[in-house]
Amino acid sequence: MRLIVHNMMSCNIKGVVNNFPLRIEAEKVIEKEVDFNPDFLRHMFAKIEWKALVDGARSLGYTELPDHAPDTAALESDESFLRQFHHALLELHLEEGSLVCPETGRKFSVNKGIPNMLLHEDEV
Amino acid sequence: MSSRPELLAPPEIFYDESEARKYTSSSRIVEIQARLSERALELLALPDDGVPRFLLDIGCGSGLSGETLSENGHQWIGLDISASMLNVAVEREVEGDLLLGDMGQGLGLRAGVIDGAISISAVQWLCNADKSSHEPRLRLKAFFGSLYRCLSRGARAVFQVYPENIAQRELILRQALQAGFGGGLVVDYPHSTKKRKEFLVLTCGSVPTSINEGYKESCSEDDDSEDEENGMVGVSDRNRPRKKQRTNKKGKGREWVLRKKEQSRRKGNDVPHDSKYTARKRKSRF
Numbered sequence A: 001m002r003l004i005v006h007n008m009m010s011c012n013i014k015g016v017v018n019n020f021p022l023r024i025e026a027e028k029v030i031e032k033e034v035d036f037n038p039d040f041l042r043h044m045f046a047k048i049e050w051k052a053l054v055d056g057a058r059s060l061g062y063t064e065l066p067d068h069a070p071d072t073a074a075l076e077s078d079e080s081f082l083r084q085f086h087h088a089l090l091e092l093h094l095e096e097g098s099l100v101c102p103e104t105g106r107k108f109s110v111n112k113g114i115p116n117m118l119l120h121e122d123e124v
Numbered sequence B: 001m002s003s004r005p006e007l008l009a010p011p012e013i014f015y016d017e018s019e020a021r022k023y024t025s026s027s028r029i030v031e032i033q034a035r036l037s038e039r040a041l042e043l044l045a046l047p048d049d050g051v052p053r054f055l056l057d058i059g060c061g062s063g064l065s066g067e068t069l070s071e072n073g074h075q076w077i078g079l080d081i082s083a084s085m086l087n088v089a090v091e092r093e094v095e096g097d098l099l100l101g102d103m104g105q106g107l108g109l110r111a112g113v114i115d116g117a118i119s120i121s122a123v124q125w126l127c128n129a130d131k132s133s134h135e136p137r138l139r140l141k142a143f144f145g146s147l148y149r150c151l152s153r154g155a156r157a158v159f160q161v162y163p164e165n166i167a168q169r170e171l172i173l174r175q176a177l178q179a180g181f182g183g184g185l186v187v188d189y190p191h192s193t194k195k196r197k198e199f200l201v202l203t204c205g206s207v208p209t210s211i212n213e214g215y216k217e218s219c220s221e222d223d224d225s226e227d228e229e230n231g232m233v234g235v236s237d238r239n240r241p242r243k244k245q246r247t248n249k250k251g252k253g254r255e256w257v258l259r260k261k262e263q264s265r266r267k268g269n270d271v272p273h274d275s276k277y278t279a280r281k282r283k284s285r286f
Protein backbone atom coordinates (compact mmCIF):
# COMPACT_ATOMS: atom_id res chain seq x y z
CA MET A 1 0.00 0.00 0.00
CA ARG A 2 1.30 3.38 -1.02
CA LEU A 3 0.62 6.68 0.70
CA ILE A 4 -1.50 7.90 -2.21
CA VAL A 5 -3.95 5.23 -1.11
CA HIS A 6 -3.46 5.66 2.61
CA ASN A 7 -4.27 9.34 2.15
CA MET A 8 -7.64 8.47 0.61
CA MET A 9 -8.63 5.72 3.03
CA SER A 10 -10.91 6.19 6.00
CA CYS A 11 -12.17 3.71 8.54
CA ASN A 12 -15.47 2.30 7.35
CA ILE A 13 -16.76 0.85 10.61
CA LYS A 14 -20.38 1.74 11.22
CA GLY A 15 -20.84 4.76 13.49
CA VAL A 16 -17.19 5.82 13.54
CA VAL A 17 -16.89 9.61 13.16
CA ASN A 18 -13.19 10.25 13.67
CA ASN A 19 -12.23 7.94 10.81
CA PHE A 20 -9.14 9.57 9.26
CA PRO A 21 -6.24 9.12 8.96
CA LEU A 22 -5.60 5.50 9.79
CA ARG A 23 -2.46 5.27 11.88
CA ILE A 24 0.33 3.29 10.28
CA GLU A 25 2.27 0.63 12.15
CA ALA A 26 5.06 -0.38 9.82
CA GLU A 27 6.92 -3.67 10.02
CA LYS A 28 8.32 -3.75 6.52
CA VAL A 29 8.62 -0.92 4.02
CA ILE A 30 9.82 -1.25 0.45
CA GLU A 31 10.51 1.23 -2.33
CA LYS A 32 9.70 0.85 -6.00
CA GLU A 33 10.62 3.39 -8.60
CA VAL A 34 7.79 5.11 -10.50
CA ASP A 35 8.06 7.42 -13.52
CA PHE A 36 8.08 11.06 -12.45
CA ASN A 37 5.04 12.86 -13.81
CA PRO A 38 4.65 16.49 -12.61
CA ASP A 39 1.23 16.84 -14.25
CA PHE A 40 -0.13 13.96 -12.23
CA LEU A 41 1.40 15.34 -9.02
CA ARG A 42 -0.19 18.74 -9.62
CA HIS A 43 -3.49 17.04 -10.32
CA MET A 44 -3.33 15.05 -7.07
CA PHE A 45 -1.99 17.82 -4.84
CA ALA A 46 -5.38 19.44 -4.20
CA LYS A 47 -6.83 16.13 -3.05
CA ILE A 48 -4.11 15.36 -0.54
CA GLU A 49 -4.50 15.87 3.21
CA TRP A 50 -1.03 17.20 3.82
CA LYS A 51 -0.59 16.41 7.50
CA ALA A 52 -1.67 12.83 6.98
CA LEU A 53 0.88 12.51 4.19
CA VAL A 54 3.69 13.93 6.30
CA ASP A 55 2.84 11.68 9.26
CA GLY A 56 2.35 8.70 7.00
CA ALA A 57 5.72 9.23 5.34
CA ARG A 58 7.36 9.55 8.78
CA SER A 59 5.91 6.28 9.92
CA LEU A 60 7.45 4.70 6.82
CA GLY A 61 10.79 6.31 7.70
CA TYR A 62 10.79 9.18 5.20
CA THR A 63 11.19 12.59 6.81
CA GLU A 64 12.00 14.98 3.95
CA LEU A 65 8.53 16.41 3.40
CA PRO A 66 7.92 19.97 4.71
CA ASP A 67 5.54 20.15 7.68
CA HIS A 68 3.28 22.57 5.95
CA ALA A 69 1.96 22.19 2.45
CA PRO A 70 3.72 24.65 0.16
CA ASP A 71 1.56 27.01 -1.88
CA THR A 72 0.65 25.99 -5.37
CA ALA A 73 3.42 28.15 -6.87
CA ALA A 74 5.94 25.60 -5.56
CA LEU A 75 4.17 23.00 -7.66
CA GLU A 76 5.05 24.91 -10.78
CA SER A 77 8.62 25.89 -10.05
CA ASP A 78 10.11 23.82 -7.26
CA GLU A 79 11.29 20.57 -8.75
CA SER A 80 13.01 19.34 -5.62
CA PHE A 81 9.73 19.66 -3.75
CA LEU A 82 7.89 17.81 -6.50
CA ARG A 83 10.45 15.00 -6.32
CA GLN A 84 9.94 14.62 -2.57
CA PHE A 85 6.18 14.67 -3.01
CA HIS A 86 6.48 12.09 -5.78
CA HIS A 87 8.64 9.80 -3.68
CA ALA A 88 6.39 9.97 -0.61
CA LEU A 89 3.17 9.58 -2.55
CA LEU A 90 4.07 6.91 -5.08
CA GLU A 91 7.31 5.09 -4.32
CA LEU A 92 7.03 4.03 -0.67
CA HIS A 93 5.07 0.87 0.07
CA LEU A 94 3.87 -0.41 3.40
CA GLU A 95 4.55 -4.08 2.76
CA GLU A 96 3.82 -5.58 6.19
CA GLY A 97 2.19 -3.95 9.19
CA SER A 98 -1.17 -2.55 10.25
CA LEU A 99 -3.53 0.34 9.83
CA VAL A 100 -5.22 1.46 13.02
CA CYS A 101 -8.59 3.22 13.27
CA PRO A 102 -8.04 6.51 15.15
CA GLU A 103 -11.34 6.21 17.02
CA THR A 104 -11.78 2.55 17.89
CA GLY A 105 -8.21 1.29 17.72
CA ARG A 106 -9.35 -1.54 15.44
CA LYS A 107 -6.37 -2.90 13.51
CA PHE A 108 -6.46 -3.74 9.84
CA SER A 109 -3.52 -5.93 8.96
CA VAL A 110 -1.41 -5.38 5.87
CA ASN A 111 0.14 -8.46 4.26
CA LYS A 112 2.16 -8.55 1.06
CA GLY A 113 1.25 -4.89 0.65
CA ILE A 114 -2.49 -5.56 0.77
CA PRO A 115 -4.56 -4.05 3.60
CA ASN A 116 -7.33 -6.33 4.77
CA MET A 117 -10.28 -3.96 5.08
CA LEU A 118 -12.95 -6.65 5.45
CA LEU A 119 -15.26 -5.73 8.31
CA HIS A 120 -16.69 -8.14 10.84
CA GLU A 121 -20.43 -8.50 10.71
CA ASP A 122 -21.00 -6.35 13.81
CA GLU A 123 -18.99 -3.50 12.25
CA VAL A 124 -21.20 -3.11 9.18
CA MET B 1 -18.38 -18.73 -17.84
CA SER B 2 -20.93 -21.24 -19.05
CA SER B 3 -23.04 -21.50 -15.92
CA ARG B 4 -23.30 -18.57 -13.56
CA PRO B 5 -20.51 -18.70 -10.96
CA GLU B 6 -22.52 -16.33 -8.73
CA LEU B 7 -24.96 -19.16 -8.13
CA LEU B 8 -22.33 -21.69 -7.12
CA ALA B 9 -20.66 -20.10 -4.09
CA PRO B 10 -19.81 -16.74 -2.50
CA PRO B 11 -17.07 -14.93 -4.46
CA GLU B 12 -14.36 -15.35 -1.84
CA ILE B 13 -15.01 -19.10 -1.90
CA PHE B 14 -15.59 -19.49 -5.63
CA TYR B 15 -12.42 -17.59 -6.53
CA ASP B 16 -10.10 -19.80 -4.52
CA GLU B 17 -6.48 -20.38 -5.39
CA SER B 18 -7.05 -22.82 -8.21
CA GLU B 19 -9.93 -20.88 -9.77
CA ALA B 20 -7.94 -17.65 -9.53
CA ARG B 21 -5.10 -19.28 -11.46
CA LYS B 22 -7.37 -20.93 -13.96
CA TYR B 23 -9.17 -17.64 -14.57
CA THR B 24 -5.99 -15.68 -15.15
CA SER B 25 -4.23 -18.23 -17.32
CA SER B 26 -7.07 -18.58 -19.82
CA SER B 27 -6.04 -16.58 -22.87
CA ARG B 28 -9.68 -16.30 -23.83
CA ILE B 29 -10.61 -14.65 -20.53
CA VAL B 30 -7.56 -12.40 -20.61
CA GLU B 31 -8.55 -11.17 -24.04
CA ILE B 32 -12.23 -10.66 -23.22
CA GLN B 33 -11.53 -8.81 -19.96
CA ALA B 34 -9.00 -6.55 -21.70
CA ARG B 35 -11.50 -5.69 -24.39
CA LEU B 36 -14.25 -4.98 -21.84
CA SER B 37 -11.88 -2.81 -19.82
CA GLU B 38 -10.84 -0.80 -22.88
CA ARG B 39 -14.47 -0.15 -23.62
CA ALA B 40 -15.21 0.83 -20.01
CA LEU B 41 -12.29 3.23 -20.02
CA GLU B 42 -13.58 4.74 -23.23
CA LEU B 43 -17.02 5.20 -21.66
CA LEU B 44 -15.39 6.87 -18.63
CA ALA B 45 -14.69 9.74 -21.02
CA LEU B 46 -11.78 11.15 -19.04
CA PRO B 47 -10.47 14.54 -20.18
CA ASP B 48 -8.19 14.12 -23.16
CA ASP B 49 -5.30 16.14 -21.73
CA GLY B 50 -2.65 13.47 -21.21
CA VAL B 51 -2.77 13.81 -17.41
CA PRO B 52 -2.95 10.44 -15.63
CA ARG B 53 -6.00 10.04 -13.35
CA PHE B 54 -6.54 8.31 -10.04
CA LEU B 55 -9.06 5.55 -10.68
CA LEU B 56 -10.80 2.73 -8.90
CA ASP B 57 -11.19 -0.83 -10.18
CA ILE B 58 -13.97 -2.49 -8.22
CA GLY B 59 -13.82 -6.27 -8.13
CA CYS B 60 -10.35 -6.03 -9.68
CA GLY B 61 -9.62 -9.74 -9.33
CA SER B 62 -6.18 -10.72 -10.58
CA GLY B 63 -5.66 -7.33 -12.20
CA LEU B 64 -6.68 -8.06 -15.79
CA SER B 65 -8.93 -5.01 -15.92
CA GLY B 66 -6.54 -2.80 -13.98
CA GLU B 67 -3.75 -3.54 -16.41
CA THR B 68 -5.71 -1.73 -19.09
CA LEU B 69 -5.75 1.31 -16.81
CA SER B 70 -1.96 1.10 -16.32
CA GLU B 71 -1.39 0.68 -20.04
CA ASN B 72 -3.25 3.94 -20.52
CA GLY B 73 -1.01 5.64 -17.98
CA HIS B 74 -3.41 5.86 -15.04
CA GLN B 75 -2.89 5.13 -11.35
CA TRP B 76 -5.49 2.92 -9.73
CA ILE B 77 -6.70 1.21 -6.59
CA GLY B 78 -8.12 -2.28 -7.01
CA LEU B 79 -10.61 -3.68 -4.52
CA ASP B 80 -11.52 -7.34 -4.33
CA ILE B 81 -13.05 -9.74 -1.82
CA SER B 82 -10.99 -12.74 -2.94
CA ALA B 83 -7.53 -12.97 -1.35
CA SER B 84 -6.57 -15.62 -3.91
CA MET B 85 -7.37 -13.35 -6.83
CA LEU B 86 -5.36 -10.53 -5.22
CA ASN B 87 -2.44 -12.90 -4.65
CA VAL B 88 -2.34 -13.66 -8.33
CA ALA B 89 -2.40 -9.91 -8.98
CA VAL B 90 0.62 -9.51 -6.69
CA GLU B 91 2.46 -12.32 -8.48
CA ARG B 92 1.75 -10.66 -11.80
CA GLU B 93 3.19 -7.44 -10.37
CA VAL B 94 0.29 -5.21 -11.33
CA GLU B 95 0.98 -1.52 -10.87
CA GLY B 96 -2.17 -0.61 -8.98
CA ASP B 97 -2.58 -0.69 -5.20
CA LEU B 98 -4.69 -3.55 -3.95
CA LEU B 99 -7.22 -3.66 -1.13
CA LEU B 100 -8.93 -6.73 0.28
CA GLY B 101 -12.49 -5.63 0.89
CA ASP B 102 -16.16 -6.25 0.25
CA MET B 103 -17.82 -3.63 -1.92
CA GLY B 104 -21.14 -4.55 -0.31
CA GLN B 105 -19.81 -3.14 2.96
CA GLY B 106 -19.26 0.23 1.30
CA LEU B 107 -15.95 1.79 0.30
CA GLY B 108 -13.87 3.39 3.03
CA LEU B 109 -12.60 6.28 0.93
CA ARG B 110 -12.63 10.03 1.55
CA ALA B 111 -15.11 12.28 -0.23
CA GLY B 112 -14.43 13.54 -3.73
CA VAL B 113 -10.94 12.13 -4.21
CA ILE B 114 -11.39 9.58 -7.00
CA ASP B 115 -11.40 10.63 -10.66
CA GLY B 116 -13.38 7.69 -11.99
CA ALA B 117 -14.24 4.04 -11.42
CA ILE B 118 -14.57 0.95 -13.53
CA SER B 119 -15.87 -2.45 -12.58
CA ILE B 120 -15.68 -5.36 -14.97
CA SER B 121 -17.89 -8.45 -14.56
CA ALA B 122 -18.24 -8.02 -10.79
CA VAL B 123 -21.27 -6.09 -9.56
CA GLN B 124 -23.81 -8.81 -10.34
CA TRP B 125 -22.24 -10.69 -7.42
CA LEU B 126 -23.90 -8.20 -5.07
CA CYS B 127 -27.33 -9.41 -6.10
CA ASN B 128 -26.89 -12.65 -4.16
CA ALA B 129 -27.36 -13.06 -0.45
CA ASP B 130 -24.41 -15.25 0.50
CA LYS B 131 -24.83 -14.91 4.24
CA SER B 132 -27.94 -14.72 6.37
CA SER B 133 -27.00 -11.12 7.19
CA HIS B 134 -26.84 -10.20 3.50
CA GLU B 135 -29.63 -8.16 2.00
CA PRO B 136 -28.74 -7.41 -1.64
CA ARG B 137 -30.66 -4.15 -1.73
CA LEU B 138 -28.86 -2.80 1.33
CA ARG B 139 -25.46 -3.96 0.11
CA LEU B 140 -25.99 -2.29 -3.26
CA LYS B 141 -27.13 0.81 -1.44
CA ALA B 142 -24.05 0.88 0.81
CA PHE B 143 -21.85 0.33 -2.22
CA PHE B 144 -23.31 2.95 -4.54
CA GLY B 145 -23.71 5.48 -1.70
CA SER B 146 -20.05 5.22 -0.74
CA LEU B 147 -18.95 5.25 -4.38
CA TYR B 148 -20.93 8.39 -5.04
CA ARG B 149 -19.26 10.11 -2.10
CA CYS B 150 -15.70 9.27 -3.00
CA LEU B 151 -15.95 10.29 -6.66
CA SER B 152 -15.11 13.86 -7.62
CA ARG B 153 -17.86 15.96 -9.11
CA GLY B 154 -18.48 15.21 -12.75
CA ALA B 155 -16.63 11.89 -12.50
CA ARG B 156 -18.07 8.76 -14.01
CA ALA B 157 -18.29 5.14 -12.97
CA VAL B 158 -18.65 2.45 -15.62
CA PHE B 159 -19.79 -1.05 -14.76
CA GLN B 160 -19.78 -3.94 -17.17
CA VAL B 161 -22.33 -6.29 -15.67
CA TYR B 162 -23.88 -9.67 -16.31
CA PRO B 163 -27.27 -9.38 -14.63
CA GLU B 164 -29.07 -12.69 -14.43
CA ASN B 165 -32.44 -11.25 -15.42
CA ILE B 166 -34.41 -8.03 -15.78
CA ALA B 167 -35.15 -7.86 -12.07
CA GLN B 168 -31.42 -7.84 -11.23
CA ARG B 169 -30.66 -5.23 -13.83
CA GLU B 170 -33.39 -3.01 -12.45
CA LEU B 171 -32.31 -3.56 -8.86
CA ILE B 172 -28.77 -2.47 -9.67
CA LEU B 173 -29.91 0.52 -11.70
CA ARG B 174 -32.44 1.65 -9.12
CA GLN B 175 -29.91 1.57 -6.28
CA ALA B 176 -27.43 3.52 -8.38
CA LEU B 177 -29.95 6.24 -9.21
CA GLN B 178 -31.12 6.43 -5.60
CA ALA B 179 -27.55 7.04 -4.50
CA GLY B 180 -27.63 10.18 -6.62
CA PHE B 181 -26.01 9.00 -9.84
CA GLY B 182 -27.34 9.96 -13.24
CA GLY B 183 -26.88 7.94 -16.37
CA GLY B 184 -28.08 4.63 -17.71
CA LEU B 185 -27.34 1.54 -19.65
CA VAL B 186 -25.23 1.29 -22.79
CA VAL B 187 -25.70 -1.95 -24.70
CA ASP B 188 -23.10 -3.01 -27.24
CA TYR B 189 -24.20 -5.40 -29.96
CA PRO B 190 -27.73 -5.74 -28.53
CA HIS B 191 -28.77 -8.30 -31.15
CA SER B 192 -26.02 -10.80 -30.63
CA THR B 193 -26.34 -13.33 -27.82
CA LYS B 194 -22.59 -13.89 -27.65
CA LYS B 195 -21.23 -10.39 -28.20
CA ARG B 196 -23.94 -8.52 -26.33
CA LYS B 197 -22.38 -6.54 -23.50
CA GLU B 198 -23.99 -4.22 -21.01
CA PHE B 199 -22.34 -1.21 -19.44
CA LEU B 200 -23.95 0.80 -16.71
CA VAL B 201 -22.58 4.31 -17.17
CA LEU B 202 -23.07 6.53 -14.13
CA THR B 203 -22.24 10.17 -13.64
CA CYS B 204 -21.68 11.85 -10.35
CA GLY B 205 -22.90 15.41 -9.84
CA SER B 206 -23.02 17.41 -13.03
CA VAL B 207 -25.29 16.48 -15.91
CA PRO B 208 -23.70 14.00 -18.29
CA THR B 209 -22.70 15.26 -21.68
CA SER B 210 -24.86 12.68 -23.46
CA ILE B 211 -23.60 9.17 -23.00
CA ASN B 212 -22.52 7.84 -26.34
CA GLU B 213 -24.47 4.95 -27.68
CA GLY B 214 -23.60 1.29 -27.72
CA TYR B 215 -22.08 -0.33 -30.76
CA LYS B 216 -24.76 -1.69 -33.02
CA GLU B 217 -24.65 -4.59 -35.42
CA SER B 218 -24.90 -3.62 -39.07
CA CYS B 219 -28.32 -3.82 -40.73
CA SER B 220 -30.41 -4.95 -37.81
CA GLU B 221 -34.14 -5.20 -38.07
CA ASP B 222 -36.16 -2.43 -36.55
CA ASP B 223 -35.79 -2.25 -32.91
CA ASP B 224 -38.87 -2.54 -30.79
CA SER B 225 -37.26 -4.37 -27.91
CA GLU B 226 -35.46 -1.33 -26.57
CA ASP B 227 -37.90 0.73 -24.60
CA GLU B 228 -36.90 4.15 -23.50
CA GLU B 229 -37.25 3.91 -19.77
CA ASN B 230 -36.95 7.04 -17.64
CA GLY B 231 -34.80 8.59 -20.32
CA MET B 232 -32.25 5.83 -20.16
CA VAL B 233 -30.46 4.40 -23.08
CA GLY B 234 -32.02 1.17 -24.36
CA VAL B 235 -32.83 -1.18 -21.55
CA SER B 236 -33.64 -4.47 -23.16
CA ASP B 237 -34.14 -8.02 -22.06
CA ARG B 238 -31.58 -10.77 -22.60
CA ASN B 239 -34.22 -13.45 -22.96
CA ARG B 240 -35.84 -12.15 -26.09
CA PRO B 241 -37.68 -14.56 -28.37
CA ARG B 242 -35.28 -16.73 -30.37
CA LYS B 243 -36.16 -15.28 -33.72
CA LYS B 244 -34.84 -11.91 -32.65
CA GLN B 245 -31.52 -13.30 -31.59
CA ARG B 246 -30.55 -14.40 -35.07
CA THR B 247 -28.31 -11.69 -36.28
CA ASN B 248 -28.15 -9.86 -39.56
CA LYS B 249 -28.76 -11.13 -43.06
CA LYS B 250 -25.10 -11.26 -43.98
CA GLY B 251 -24.44 -14.05 -41.50
CA LYS B 252 -21.50 -13.96 -39.15
CA GLY B 253 -18.84 -13.16 -41.70
CA ARG B 254 -15.53 -14.67 -42.73
CA GLU B 255 -13.56 -13.31 -39.82
CA TRP B 256 -15.89 -14.92 -37.33
CA VAL B 257 -15.71 -18.26 -39.09
CA LEU B 258 -11.91 -18.13 -39.25
CA ARG B 259 -11.72 -17.35 -35.56
CA LYS B 260 -14.06 -20.20 -34.67
CA LYS B 261 -12.05 -22.60 -36.81
CA GLU B 262 -8.84 -21.48 -35.16
CA GLN B 263 -10.37 -21.95 -31.70
CA SER B 264 -11.52 -25.39 -32.67
CA ARG B 265 -8.07 -26.27 -34.03
CA ARG B 266 -6.50 -25.20 -30.77
CA LYS B 267 -8.77 -27.62 -29.01
CA GLY B 268 -7.25 -30.32 -31.23
CA ASN B 269 -10.25 -30.85 -33.47
CA ASP B 270 -9.96 -31.86 -37.07
CA VAL B 271 -10.94 -28.70 -38.95
CA PRO B 272 -11.06 -28.20 -42.74
CA HIS B 273 -8.30 -25.90 -43.98
CA ASP B 274 -9.06 -22.26 -44.84
CA SER B 275 -9.51 -21.38 -48.48
CA LYS B 276 -11.08 -18.68 -50.58
CA TYR B 277 -14.36 -20.59 -50.21
CA THR B 278 -14.32 -20.38 -46.42
CA ALA B 279 -17.46 -18.67 -45.07
CA ARG B 280 -18.83 -18.06 -48.55
CA LYS B 281 -22.57 -18.30 -48.97
CA ARG B 282 -23.85 -21.38 -50.71
CA LYS B 283 -25.78 -21.00 -53.92
CA SER B 284 -29.49 -21.28 -53.32
CA ARG B 285 -29.74 -24.65 -55.15
CA PHE B 286 -28.13 -26.36 -52.17
Ligand SMILES: C[S@@+](CC[C@H](N)C(=O)[O-])C[C@H]1O[C@@H](n2cnc3c(N)ncnc32)[C@H](O)[C@@H]1O
Residues within 6 Å of the ligand: B011, B012, B015, B033, B058, B059, B060, B061, B062, B063, B064, B065, B079, B080, B081, B082, B085, B101, B102, B103, B104, B119, B120, B121, B122, B125, B126
Ligand atom coordinates in the same frame (compact mmCIF):
# COMPACT_ATOMS: atom_id res chain seq x y z
C1 LIG C 1 -15.21 -12.21 -13.10
S1 LIG C 1 -14.08 -11.55 -11.90
C2 LIG C 1 -13.52 -10.10 -12.75
C3 LIG C 1 -12.16 -9.65 -12.27
C4 LIG C 1 -11.55 -8.48 -13.04
N1 LIG C 1 -12.38 -7.28 -12.95
C5 LIG C 1 -11.31 -8.85 -14.48
O1 LIG C 1 -11.83 -8.16 -15.36
O2 LIG C 1 -10.62 -9.82 -14.74
C6 LIG C 1 -15.16 -10.91 -10.65
C7 LIG C 1 -14.44 -10.44 -9.41
O3 LIG C 1 -15.36 -9.78 -8.56
C8 LIG C 1 -14.98 -10.02 -7.22
N2 LIG C 1 -16.08 -9.75 -6.28
C9 LIG C 1 -17.26 -10.41 -6.20
N3 LIG C 1 -18.00 -9.91 -5.19
C10 LIG C 1 -17.27 -8.93 -4.62
C11 LIG C 1 -17.48 -8.05 -3.50
N4 LIG C 1 -18.61 -8.11 -2.79
N5 LIG C 1 -16.52 -7.16 -3.20
C12 LIG C 1 -15.37 -7.09 -3.93
N6 LIG C 1 -15.12 -7.90 -4.98
C13 LIG C 1 -16.04 -8.81 -5.33
C14 LIG C 1 -14.56 -11.48 -7.26
O4 LIG C 1 -13.77 -11.83 -6.17
C15 LIG C 1 -13.84 -11.55 -8.59
O5 LIG C 1 -12.45 -11.36 -8.45
